Amino acid sequence: MSAMRRVTAICNGTVIDHIPAGHALQVIKMLRIDTNRSNPVSLVMNVPSDKMGRKDLLKIEDLELNQEELDRLALISPNASVAIIRNYGVAEKRVVELAEELVNVARCTFSNCITQNPREPLPHKLVLYSRDPIEVRCYYCGKRQDLDDIIDNLI
Amino acid sequence: MSDVVTMDDLSNEEIMSILEDSARLVPVAKGEVHLPLLEGKVLANMFYENSTRTRMSFETAMKRLGGSVLNFSSIGTSVAKGETLFDTMQMVEGYADIAVIRHPRQGAAQYSADAIDIPILNAGDGAGNHPTQTMLDLFTIMEAHGTIEGLNVVLVGDLRYGRTVHSLSHALIRFGAELTLVSPEILMMPDEIVKDLRASGASISESTNLASAIPDADVIYMTRIQKERFPDEDEYAKVAGIYMLGAKDMDDAKDGMIVMHPLPRVSELHPSLDSTVNARYFQQAFNGVPTRMALLCRSLGVEIPKEVKK
Numbered sequence: 211m212s213a214m215r216r217v218t219a220i221c222n223g224t225v226i227d228h229i230p231a232g233h234a235l236q237v238i239k240m241l242r243i244d245t246n247r248s249n250p251v252s253l254v255m256n257v258p259s260d261k262m263g264r265k266d267l268l269k270i271e272d273l274e275l276n277q278e279e280l281d282r283l284a285l286i287s288p289n290a291s292v293a294i295i296r297n298y299g300v301a302e303k304r305v306v307e308l309a310e311e312l313v314n315v316a317r318c319t320f321s322n323c324i325t326q327n328p329r330e331p332l333p334h335k336l337v338l339y340s341r342d343p344i345e346v347r348c349y350y351c352g353k354r355q356d357l358d359d360i361i362d363n364l365i
Numbered sequence: 366m367s368d369v370v371t372m373d374d375l376s377n378e379e380i381m382s383i384l385e386d387s388a389r390l391v392p393v394a395k396g397e398v399h400l401p402l403l404e405g406k407v408l409a410n411m412f413y414e415n416s417t418r419t420r421m422s423f424e425t426a427m428k429r430l431g432g433s434v435l436n437f438s439s440i441g442t443s444v445a446k447g448e449t450l451f452d453t454m455q456m457v458e459g460y461a462d463i464a465v466i467r468h469p470r471q472g473a474a475q476y477s478a479d480a481i482d483i484p485i486l487n488a489g490d491g492a493g494n495h496p497t498q499t500m501l502d503l504f505t506i507m508e509a510h511g512t513i514e515g516l517n518v519v520l521v522g523d524l525r526y527g528r529t530v531h532s533l534s535h536a537l538i539r540f541g542a543e544l545t546l547v548s549p550e551i552l553m554m555p556d557e558i559v560k561d562l563r564a565s566g567a568s569i570s571e572s573t574n575l576a577s578a579i580p581d582a583d584v585i586y587m588t589r590i591q592k593e594r595f596p597d598e599d600e601y602a603k604v605a606g607i608y609m610l611g612a613k614d615m616d617d618a619k620d621g622m623i624v625m626h627p628l629p630r631v632s633e634l635h636p637s638l639d640s641t642v643n644a645r646y647f648q649q650a651f652n653g654v655p656t657r658m659a660l661l662c663r664s665l666g667v668e669i670p671k672e673v674k675k
Contacts, residue, residue, distance in 0.1 A: 322491050324472040329449050332479055350472030350479075351493060352371070354557075 217252040223271040225293045226283070231256050233286055234266035236361050240282050241275065249273045277304065282315055284308035285357055288344060308344065312336040318348035319359040325350055334365060367484040367664040370474045371494045372536050379663075380503065380536070386659035386669045387504050387652075393429055394654035398675055401431025402667050408432055409461035411453075411477075412488075413439045413468040418628060419488045419497070422653035423465050423661075430658055435461055454480045463664055466490075484664035492528050498627060499532045501656040503540075505649040506584055509623045513540035519578045521547045521608050522588035522633060524554040529627045530588060531558055538567040545578050546571045549604045552590065575608045579617045585610070587626045587633050611635035615643050625649050 229237055234253050238244045243251060252269040259265035274294050283290055284306045294302040314333045318325050325334055325348070335349035346355045368374060375383070392398040408427040412420050424434045437457075439445065444453060450473060457464050458481040466474050467488040474487035474494070489495040506513055518537055520530050524546055534544055534554070544567060546554050553571065562569055572578060579585070587610065595601035609632060610624060626634055626646040638644050662669050 318472075320471065322469075322471050324450065324468070324470040324476045324490075326470070327449065329447075330476070331449070331451050332476060348472060350475045351470075351491070353471070 216254055216257065217267075217269055219298055220252075220269050220271045220295055221298055223249070223269065223273055223295050224275045225295055226268040226270075226287075227265070227291045227293070228259070228262060229266040229268065229287045229290050230262070231264035231266055234268055236286055237266075237268060237283060237290075239361060240286065240364060241279055242364075243270060243273070247273075275304075280304055280306050281309050282312070285312075285344065285346070285360060308338055308341065310338050311349070312338075312346070314365050316355075316360045316365060317363040318351060318353060319355055319363050320348060320351055320353040323348055323351040323353065336360075367666065368474075368478040368486070369496050369660060369664065370478055370485065370487045372496045372499055372532055374496070377539055380500070380539075383500065383656070383659045383663060384504050384507055386662070387500075387655040388508070389669060389671075389673045390655040390658045392673060392675060394426070394651070394658060396429060398673055400429075400670075400673060402662060402669065403427060403430040403432035403665065406432040406463070406665060407435060407461045408661065409435045409437060409457045409464040411437045411457065411464055411466040411468075413444070413466070413473075414489070416467055416488065418650050418653060419465075419467065422650070423486075423488070423497075423657050426654050426657040426661055429654070430661065432661075450476060451480045457481065458483050463661065486660060486664060489528065492526060494532055495528050496532060497653070497657055497660060498529055499536050500660065501649065501652045502529075502533050502586070502625065502627075503536060504652050504656045505623075505625060505645055508648075508652070509621065509645060510583060513537060513542050516542045516583040517545060517581050518542050518584040518586060519545040519547055519575075519582045520554075520586045520588070521575055521578075523552045523590045523594070524548040524588070525552045526591060526594050527588045530554070530586065533586070534558070534562060538562050538565055543568040544570075545582070547573065547575050547578050547608070549573060549607055551600075552604065575610075576614075576617075579614060579622075580619065582622050583619065585622065585624045587624065587630070589626075589629065589631055589633060606632055609633055609635060610638055612637040612641050614638075615641050618643060 250271040254267040256264045290306050292304040293300045313335050317334050336346045337349045339345040339347045393400045427434050454477045463484045465486045465488045466477050468490050471491035471493040473490045478485040524530050623645040624643045
């Protein structure tokens, strides 16, 4: 992207760089910034990247994502780099790290899991089984979760 | 933690110590010795699915130790009115000191363990875990061979859907057994599980031929091919009678080889086998009593005397 900026610099907010190409929409969904918000969001997809070949990029204005929100990202974009922007400058760099336990982030995708009954009150829990490659299992039934399905099962 | 939801809740040392406790409890399980270790304690048997051996052996285990049992079935109770598992378990906590649960949904035992504070023993959750069955299987093998390490255990039949063989194979590997998996192509053990087992350094061979596996076997663990798993009759018919053992097949077996089966059997074990020295499946069903006694005591924090005298 170097010479020419595709999207203008933002004054305040969060920039998420190095999202795997084609996954920016999923990231938006995962961070729940696709509903009930009026923040301007710029989305750049499939731009050339030295590190990744192609990548996606998100600029979210007037919103500083907190660590808990960012950690959800790690499920689909573990190597994303995140910068908090204040007054056009990088105020903080954040590292995305997948938590050992994801509580009430997503439902187990297995159709016969006890948590499929929406009236059961205990929290949905997924646990990290392996970091590389990422493997997440349901705390209750132990089923391995398909990462693509998790996006559709966010709470 | 005093819950037993999966075999991973027990370390190898704990498993061995439970098996030793179980051996000492055999005369109590047979009713030859009166040992009311659990007098005044109440067990809730929460069966949301059918069971014969598991439910009855838990009940016998509790009663032989002087405790009492509440039997629950989901038919005709508040569950039929739509009560959540969470709510039902709150009630159980008020009525009992320990609960055994079998449920059609996977994860139900862990969920119950999180919902209440009394100990939970998992007696089968969907296609998930059934650790007390694994304990009695290990006990039966130890009883016959005195060890698990280095034994060649042949698992036969439905290795794809059978929860019993999944958790048993994990446990056998932990104690250094070698596995031979015999099944028709469509009922082979899921790749995922075989990969996991191999990753932990296990020696595993797979085959479709039972006869050729008999001479080297120390244990043959037969399973029923479950009719209800097949979408149509024809598919079932193709594999239904594929593996059968009878008295005649024992001619090729090593001395001391035992035949096990979680039961019920259909046609895979011929009645002629019952009177051979190799048949161990009825003994195995009995072994559910002393092993479940030991598990109940462990979860309730009750120590089993080092010597159980007649």
